[in-house]
Amino acid sequence: MSTQRIQPAARHGEPLLAVRDLRVTFGRRGEEPFRAVDGVSFDVRPGQTVGLVGESGCGKSVTSLAIMGLLPTRGNTVEGSAVFDGEDLLSLSAPQMRDRRGADIAMIFQDPLSSLNPVIQIGRQVTEVMERHQGLSRKEAMPKAADLLERVGIPDPTARLANYPHQLSGGMRQRALIAMALACQPRLLIADEPTTALDVTIQAQILALLKELVVETGTAMVMITHDLGVVAGLCDEVNVLYGGKIVERGDRHTLFARPRHPYTVGLLNSIPRLDAPRGEALSPIPGSVADNLPWDSACAFAPRCPNALDVCVRQTPQWDGDDVVGLRCFNPMAVSR
Amino acid sequence: MLRFVVRRLLQMVGVLLVLSLLVFVWLRSLPGGPVSALLGERQTEARREALEQALGLDQPLPVQYVRFMQRALQGDFGVSTQVLPGEDALDIFLSRLPATLELSFFALVIAVALGIPLGYVAARRKGTALDTTTVIFSLVGVAVPVFFTAFLLKYFFAVEWNLLPVSGRQSIGLDATRVTGLFVLDGILTREWDAAWDALKHLVLPSLALATIPFAVVFRITRASVLDVLDEDYVRTAEAKGLTARVIRGRHVLRNAMLPVVTTVGLQVGALLSGAVLTETVFSWRGVGQALAEGFLQKDYPVLQVLIMAAAAIYVLVNLLVDITYALIDPRIRTR
Numbered sequence: 001m002s003t004q005r006i007q008p009a010a011r012h013g014e015p016l017l018a019v020r021d022l023r024v025t026f027g028r029r030g031e032e033p034f035r036a037v038d039g040v041s042f043d044v045r046p047g048q049t050v051g052l053v054g055e056s057g058c059g060k061s062v063t064s065l066a067i068m069g070l071l072p073t074r075g076n077t078v079e080g081s082a083v084f085d086g087e088d089l090l091s092l093s094a095p096q097m098r099d100r101r102g103a104d105i106a107m108i109f110q111d112p113l114s115s116l117n118p119v120i121q122i123g124r125q126v127t128e129v130m131e132r133h134q135g136l137s138r139k140e141a142m143p144k145a146a147d148l149l150e151r152v153g154i155p156d157p158t159a160r161l162a163n164y165p166h167q168l169s170g171g172m173r174q175r176a177l178i179a180m181a182l183a184c185q186p187r188l189l190i191a192d193e194p195t196t197a198l199d200v201t202i203q204a205q206i207l208a209l210l211k212e213l214v215v216e217t218g219t220a221m222v223m224i225t226h227d228l229g230v231v232a233g234l235c236d237e238v239n240v241l242y243g244g245k246i247v248e249r250g251d252r253h254t255l256f257a258r259p260r261h262p263y264t265v266g267l268l269n270s271i272p273r274l275d276a277p278r279g280e281a282l283s284p285i286p287g288s289v290a291d292n293l294p295w296d297s298a299c300a301f302a303p304r305c306p307n308a309l310d311v312c313v314r315q316t317p318q319w320d321g322d323d324v325v326g327l328r329c330f331n332p333m334a335v336s337r
Numbered sequence: 338m339l340r341f342v343v344r345r346l347l348q349m350v351g352v353l354l355v356l357s358l359l360v361f362v363w364l365r366s367l368p369g370g371p372v373s374a375l376l377g378e379r380q381t382e383a384r385r386e387a388l389e390q391a392l393g394l395d396q397p398l399p400v401q402y403v404r405f406m407q408r409a410l411q412g413d414f415g416v417s418t419q420v421l422p423g424e425d426a427l428d429i430f431l432s433r434l435p436a437t438l439e440l441s442f443f444a445l446v447i448a449v450a451l452g453i454p455l456g457y458v459a460a461r462r463k464g465t466a467l468d469t470t471t472v473i474f475s476l477v478g479v480a481v482p483v484f485f486t487a488f489l490l491k492y493f494f495a496v497e498w499n500l501l502p503v504s505g506r507q508s509i510g511l512d513a514t515r516v517t518g519l520f521v522l523d524g525i526l527t528r529e530w531d532a533a534w535d536a537l538k539h540l541v542l543p544s545l546a547l548a549t550i551p552f553a554v555v556f557r558i559t560r561a562s563v564l565d566v567l568d569e570d571y572v573r574t575a576e577a578k579g580l581t582a583r584v585i586r587g588r589h590v591l592r593n594a595m596l597p598v599v600t601t602v603g604l605q606v607g608a609l610l611s612g613a614v615l616t617e618t619v620f621s622w623r624g625v626g627q628a629l630a631e632g633f634l635q636k637d638y639p640v641l642q643v644l645i646m647a648a649a650a651i652y653v654l655v656n657l658l659v660d661i662t663y664a665l666i667d668p669r670i671r672t673r
């Protein structure tokens with residue numbers, strides 16, 4: 001693995017990944033079509049860590065699976081583009097996409113136990129990706145796999161190679177999955193809720209590891225989470241997703257200091273804070289995504305929004321901004337809070 | 338692992354002991370009996386009693402059972418009264434075993450060789466015409482009695498169209514050398530290719546008939562199991578690694594999907610043994626199943642006892658092998 005350091009967040013460089021107007025619609029014949037991702041656009045520049053944040057069901061996983069070409073082969077349509085390194089991933093053939101996955105773009109998932117094959121040794125699950133993309137034999141790849149396990153903080157890595165997933169702890173399993181993802185030095189890593197299934201103390205360790213690794217390797221990362229707290233220490237830029245659309249985007253500092261969208265404010269207020277005055281209850285956002293209005297003719301968030309105006313239920317709020325900052329709201333929070 | 342095997346073998350001895358008692362009592366509670374079978378219904382009381390005495394059937398049941406077990410433990414399971422009068426019952430079983438082994442083996446190979454790939458393909462193409470057709474076909478396979486399948490196959494392929502032999506294991510007049518009693522294998526070992534080919538042709542219809550139910554079961558379990566595994570997160574991980582379709586299929590999908598299939602194959606040995614009775618009867622296949630059918634008709638207690646106990650022992654042994662195989666595939670069982 002390369003250890004050269006690169007400048008974090010070269011902000012106005014060419015994007016490594018440019019997602020434009022991504023739409024994913026589910027539904028087979030005879031079913032009401034359901035648009036899980038509704039015109040999502042965002043950029044990831046080399047070495048940058050970009051957050052994709054929103055409540056469960058807002059389309060984060062579907063966005064990432066669409067980019068990776070991992071959605072089920074039937075029962076959905078994907079529109080828009082995802083240009084990676086000058087090539088639209090969405091128009092690549094299946095074999096071309098297989099060559100990218102694991103080599104140029106890697107992914108780690110939420111549940112480390114179910115994401116590992118229970119009947120294959122950890123070492124083999126690391127080497128197979130190197131065998132596939134780097135033309136190594138299993139024998140050649142094994143020592144590299146041990147190095148990788150060591151690199152992600154797994155003690156006694158050589159012995160662990162022969163272990164099966166059920167013999168490792170949850171945190172160690174997620175480290176092993178990170179090792180597999182980074183095995184071929186991908187330029188982009190997509191992490192879909194990588195800490196959600198883990199204990200709180202382990203969560204912090206895994207986040208620290210990811211942060212360290214992206215700085216060290218220069219890998220760009222898309223961090224998907226429902227928890228703005230995860231984003232706080234990690235992301236350069238944050239996209240807030242609601243009902244399949246991005247509703248606010250900004251750099252991390254601005255977004256945390258001066259959130260403009262009422263939904264972002266709601267998410268921030270529901271982060272548990274250590275410095276909160278005793279007895280101050282968390283204030284979760286009222287209602288649920290089940291209350292959403294259709295984006296076609298309203299703001300989907302309106303039924304849950306404290307700032308909602310009449311226009312919010314009659315008209316779609318348009319994106320006001322660019323690929324660095326932006327907002328989709330008729331009545332945002334005042335700039336000075 | 339070794340402790341596991343030893344424990345299971347001891348369990349098996351216990352199971353067989355209990356079973357021997359049940360079979361012993363059950364057979365003797367059936368109407369009729371060897372004496373009526375041997376002498377017919379119209380006989381003098383005196384002759385009946387003399388024969389009962391000679392066979393030891395005049396003693397109370399517990400005494401009979403203890404005597405039977407004493408002899409059995411020394412390898413003496415009694416002599417046949419009717420199937421082959423005077424012949425050692427165990428010898429009858431052993432002489433019939435190869436025919437049934439050969440038939441069951443081919444049936445199992447057919448069931449597995451068709452059931453697993455078709456089950457995989459049907460799962461991958463779930464909801465397509467191919468999937469629906471194979472599922473219906475497998476339902477029919479389970480629903481139709483083996484006896485009927487066997488009869489249909491024989492009627493069309495052997496009698497009507499004359500494509501394959503009607504019955505038996507080898508054509509009459511073909512002078513083949515016997516080595517193992519497995520005729521196809523014998524032909525290969527002795528390089529009597531015509532005998533091997535002839536035996537193979539005789540095997541086709543009976544093993545197809547016997548294979549229908551195990552095939553249908555293996556097919557359906559494979560299909561269901563592959564469908565489950567395709568939904569697993571680790572298959573998505575494998576796809577995210579960009580692995581080739583071949584590696585994903587073999588290493589990640591089939592290897593996991595085979596776990597329930599292995600157990601199923603073991604349980605199918607039971608279906609094979611009971612199916613063999615019917616198939617062997619239809620095709621005059623001189624195997625254990627046919628001897629069992631004859632034994633029942635003629636109330637040949639010693640022969641029936643040996644055959645039923647041996648079938649049970651084989652069933653338990655095969656399932657022990659299955660459990661060992663399972664542990665070899667699934668490290669969660671092996672390494673705790």
Ligand SMILES: Nc1ncnc2c1ncn2[C@@H]1O[C@H](COP(=O)(O)OP(=O)(O)O)[C@@H](O)[C@H]1O
Nearest residue numbers: 026027036055056057058059060061062063072
């Ligand atoms: N394969 C699928 N078929 C139909 N609907 C789906 C499928 N996958 C996801 N969805 C729906 O798309 C929406 C977004 O899901 P997802 O991206 O998984 O949310 P999250 O932001 O929690 O990751 C949800 O309403 C979910 O029910």
Ligand code: SF4
Nearest residue numbers: 299302305312329330
């Ligand atoms: S557009 Fe209206 S309803 Fe939607 S978030 Fe803004 S104020 Fe609330």
Ligand SMILES: [Mg+2]
Nearest residue numbers: 060061192193
């Ligand atoms: Mg998700």
